[in-house]
Amino acid sequence: xxxxxxxxxxxxxxxxxxxxxxxxxxxxxxxxxxxxxxxxxxxxxxxxxxxxxxxxxxxxxxxxxxxxxxxxxxxxxxxxxxxxxxxxxxxxxxxxxxxxxxxxxxxxxxxxxxxxxxxxxxxxxxxxxxxx
Amino acid sequence: xxxxxxxxxxxxxxxxxxxxxxxxxxxxxxxxxxxxxxxxxxxxxxxxxxxxxxxxxxxxxxxxxxxxxxxxxxxxxxxxxxxxxxxxxxxxxxxxxxxxxxxxxxxxxxxxxxxxxxxxxxxxxxxxxxxx
DNA sequence: CAGTATCCCGTCCGATACTG
DNA sequence: CAGTATCGGACGGGATACTG
Numbered sequence: 001x002x003x004x005x006x007x008x009x010x011x012x013x014x015x016x017x018x019x020x021x022x023x024x025x026x027x028x029x030x031x032x033x034x035x036x037x038x039x040x041x042x043x044x045x046x047x048x049x050x051x052x053x054x055x056x057x058x059x060x061x062x063x064x065x066x067x068x069x070x071x072x073x074x075x076x077x078x079x080x081x082x083x084x085x086x087x088x089x090x091x092x093x094x095x096x097x098x099x100x101x102x103x104x105x106x107x108x109x110x111x112x113x114x115x116x117x118x119x120x121x122x123x124x125x126x127x128x129x130x131x132x
Numbered sequence: 133x134x135x136x137x138x139x140x141x142x143x144x145x146x147x148x149x150x151x152x153x154x155x156x157x158x159x160x161x162x163x164x165x166x167x168x169x170x171x172x173x174x175x176x177x178x179x180x181x182x183x184x185x186x187x188x189x190x191x192x193x194x195x196x197x198x199x200x201x202x203x204x205x206x207x208x209x210x211x212x213x214x215x216x217x218x219x220x221x222x223x224x225x226x227x228x229x230x231x232x233x234x235x236x237x238x239x240x241x242x243x244x245x246x247x248x249x250x251x252x253x254x255x256x257x258x259x260x261x262x263x264x
Numbered sequence: 265c266a267g268t269a270t271c272c273c274g275t276c277c278g279a280t281a282c283t284g
Numbered sequence: 285c286a287g288t289a290t291c292g293g294a295c296g297g298g299a300t301a302c303t304g
Contacts, residue, residue, distance in 0.1 A: 002244075003228075007168075010166075011164060015164050020238065021241075025154060025297075027297090044266050045266075052146055055298065057267090067252065097237075104230075105230045109223055113152065117201070175285085190286085192288085
């Protein structure tokens with residue numbers, strides 16, 4: 001496949017396909033939940049403990065969206081106290097590879113991006129360089 | 133690298149590295165702009181024509197953020213009428229590969245995800261199935 | 265234990281109008 | 285041509301309080 005044909009996977013149909021997954025993993029907690037569930041079936045509280053900073057509200061929301069996407073299963077056990085297990089589906093597991101690819105890119109290029117922010121912001125704060 | 137070690141690229145430091153790039157490509161027009169600039173240096177108007185639906189405002193914003201990240205260069209030519217050329221930097225070009233990887237995943241799994249939405253929403257609209 | 269409900273703020277995004 | 289200014293709606297996300 002040529003380079004142009006590859007970018008068509010992004011541009012094709014106005015990028016509708018890639019948008020739908022970006023609308024999901026663009027959310028703050030999604031990838032953290034998926035990566036954490038890579039360790040196997042897990043309960044709500046255990047997930048919350050393993051993901052520092054996530055609130056009950058946001059963990060619930062994130063899990064519901066992933067369940068709706070068919071990337072995570074939610075299993076309620078009829079017990080007292082209630083026990084709910086979350087687990088990646090087969091499809092959910094396939095998401096990890098491309099996510100890791102992106103994470104590798106991020107880890108490699110973030111330092112440069114942050115340096116770029118610094119210099120860009122410094123330039124923006126200055127009056128534009130003028131001749132004379 | 134083990135599967136666990138790979139997901140650490142996502143979970144490491146609370147996912148700060150991957151968040152910064154997701155905060156960029158999570159935005160609606162970013163990847164479309166990057167993929168379009170893969171064709172080479174381009175003017176503002178040409179970009180706008182090649183990206184259906186983007187407004188002047190959003191194209192400007194997107195390009196500024198990409199410039200700040202050091203993924204795109206902005207070159208103003210001192211002419212009348214003004215001519216401004218945008219081009220991917222070396223770093224910007226390296227983003228295309230992981231983006232394509234994600235797009236491939238999206239194209240492959242979107243049909244299943246949309247079917248999942250349909251059945252999930254149908255279930256949610258129904259009263260929960262009860263024994264008896 | 266595993267959620268819901270409510271409030272509130274910031275940002276994304278679109279639409280529209282104006283300019284060096 | 286390549287922007288900027290302003291307005292308004294929608295949504296993500298944090299904090300807090302309540303519940304089967």
